[in-house]
Amino acid sequence: MLSLALIIILSYLLGAVPFSLVVARIKGINLREHGSGNAGATNALRVMGKGPGLAVFALDFAKGLVAVVLISQVRVGGETLVGILGSRPDLADAWAATIAGASAMLGHVVTLWGRVFFESWKGGKGVATGAGMLAGLAPIPIALAAALFVVVVWATRYVSLGSILGAISLPITLLALHFGLDVRNPPPVWIFAIVVPAFIVWTHRANVKRLLNGTESRFGSKA
Known part of the structure; x- marks a missing residue:
């Protein structure tokens, strides 16, 4: 149990590092006062280039990937997670990796370090960190989602639309791989391939409203 608690805490603290705000401060910019005011990569790109x-x-991508690949392997005194997270080592490891990635993603969205050093709990919307998390869990679906993101942004210049459609494609791609190529993934991957896209759509709910009424900012527009 101590190992699992340590995995969650370390992953959250890593995910909570607000790199957009840190980079902006180094450049002498308060990112919350420019562009959309969001502490994510899209606003950083819009404001800083x-x-x-x-x-x-x-x-931000690395935060999710490191949590899944490295932090999920942390153990205290050789403690096993079998029995806590599953009856088999492979299933327990899959749950540990998924929980680590989800903790990093939560840290990115609700950031302790942002509150301590930048006076706000509000972080980014979770797209980059969620992509890093799922890259460690399901690399083929996330690669296809990234390709869809690029195509949508290139065609429409709406980063939010690309993020939403890329996220929604993840469970669809998993289903296609499962039934088409018999590629099997453990239950935690399936669960979070549905939960993470739903979470990303929820964090983009204001963008969805702007897309529907035609006021959403396009990539390359003036900050």
Whole structure:
């Protein structure tokens, strides 16, 4: 139980590092006062340009991936998670990785470090960190989702629309791989391939309203 608690805490604290705000402060910018005011990679890209914006995306993506691949392996005194998270080592490991990624994603959205150093709990919308999490759990679906994201943004210049459609594609791709190629994934991957896209759609609910009424900002528009 101690190992699981440590995995959750470490993953959350890593996910809570608000890289967009850190990079912006280094450049002498208060990101919350520019663009959409959101502490995510999209607003960082809009306000600070491609270099800093892509760096923020890569760092946020890495938070989810590191939590899944590395932090989920943390054990205290050789403690096993079998019995706590499953009856088999592979299932317990899959749950540990998924819980670690979800904790990092929660930290990204509700950030302790943001509250301590930037006076607000509000972080980003979870797209980059969620993508990093799912890249560690289901690399093929996330690669296809990324391709769809690029196509949608290229065609429409709506980053929010690309994020939403890319997220929604994840469970659809898992189903296609399962029934078409007999690619099997453990239950935690299925659960979070549904929960994470739903969460991303929820964090983009204001964007959805703006998309529907035609007021959403397009990529490349003036911050």
